[in-house]
Amino acid sequence: MLRPWAAHWITAVLLCGAVAQYSSDQCSWRGSGLSHESHRRDVEQVYLRCSQGSLHWLYPTGAIIANLRPNTEPLSGHTADLHVCIRPHTYSKGSNLYLERTGDLTLLLAERDQALGTVQCFSLTEGALFVEAVPQTDISRRITAFQYELVPSQGPGAHMYPYLHPGLVTCEPCSDEEVLLAVCTSDFAGSGVFQGVTSGTNDHPPVLVTLSRLFRQKSRVFAWSGARGRRWSGRINVPAQCGVDPGGDEYLFTGSVHFGEAWLGCAPRYKDFLKLYVRAREAGTNPCEIDTD
Numbered sequence: 001m002l003r004p005w006a007a008h009w010i011t012a013v014l015l016c017g018a019v020a021q022y023s024s025d026q027c028s029w030r031g032s033g034l035s036h037e038s039h040r041r042d043v044e045q046v047y048l049r050c051s052q053g054s055l056h057w058l059y060p061t062g063a064i065i066a067n068l069r070p071n072t073e074p075l076s077g078h079t080a081d082l083h084v085c086i087r088p089h090t091y092s093k094g095s096n097l098y099l100e101r102t103g104d105l106t107l108l109l110a111e112r113d114q115a116l117g118t119v120q121c122f123s124l125t126e127g128a129l130f131v132e133a134v135p136q137t138d139i140s141r142r143i144t145a146f147q148y149e150l151v152p153s154q155g156p157g158a159h160m161y162p163y164l165h166p167g168l169v170t171c172e173p174c175s176d177e178e179v180l181l182a183v184c185t186s187d188f189a190g191s192g193v194f195q196g197v198t199s200g201t202n203d204h205p206p207v208l209v210t211l212s213r214l215f216r217q218k219s220r221v222f223a224w225s226g227a228r229g230r231r232w233s234g235r236i237n238v239p240a241q242c243g244v245d246p247g248g249d250e251y252l253f254t255g256s257v258h259f260g261e262a263w264l265g266c267a268p269r270y271k272d273f274l275k276l277y278v279r280a281r282e283a284g285t286n287p288c289e290i291d292t293d
Contacts, residue, residue, distance in 0.1 A: 026048065027049075028056075057094075059094075066129040082152060085150075089117065099130065111134050155181075156178040156185070156265055160263065169239045180277070188214075188257065190217070191251065191270045192231070196246045197244065205237075207238050211232040237261055238264045242264075250270040
């Protein structure tokens with residue numbers, strides 16, 4: 001959607017070198033809009049080059065264009081597979097978030113909706129993140145704050161993350177090749193059972209799980225419960241439309257970690273995975289070695 005004043009904003013990026021009070025590294029940016037008081041129409045460019053980070057804008061005035069890119073150049077043709085996912089803090093206010101591409105602005109997240117803390121994703125090819133301050137007579141209690149992640153839209157289990165493709169989540173089992181790759185490359189991999197669905201405030205309440213084997217994990221989403229035996233416990237988010245079987249068969253759990261939360265990816269029954277893994281190991285086609293004992 002083209003807004004009449006969009007051209008002014010983009011031109012301002014080139015004509016106005018706004019001097020800002022900010023701190024920044026390759027992953028996160030923190031700044032203050034107080035330096036914009038005399039330049040309320042200024043637009044500041046922010047460049048972030050990490051797979052995850054955050055932005056905190058105190059007393060927002062004017063606008064910011066956040067250019068988000070990976071810290072390594074993706075392989076040719078793979079940029080289109082990367083999505084930016086942002087999760088606003090529940091106290092975030094003072095700005096509307098848009099997608100900006102060649103002067104066109106499309107609303108991504110309105111100020112009033114940020115208190116929900118809902119994740120929003122968009123492809124890198126769709127444009128940059130444009131953060132526009134909402135005019136206020138008193139900006140002293142306004143802070144725009146969100147976390148971001150760069151998430152591949154392809155790969156084992158990616159179809160299970162509901163925010164990448166809203167309304168298009170499928171609960172179809174992964175292929176044999178995807179399962180073998182998932183156990184080697186996922187943020188977590190282990191075997192265990194579903195214990196039950198917990199209550200939650202979002203559309204995808206987490207499921208309690210107990211693991212008897214943990215092959216790998218990122219961010220320690222599963223805690224060791226050694227006092228009760230050799231097992232780990234934790235929570236895994238599962239899309240609401242994909243049912244689970246509490247207390248039933250043992251499953252292979254693989255998946256990804258987003259904003260500190262585990263999301264289920266490929267999850268065949270463990271006995272089926274063992275047969276698959278043995279066949280692949282005998283044929284020399286398994287991507288990695290794991291201890292299944």
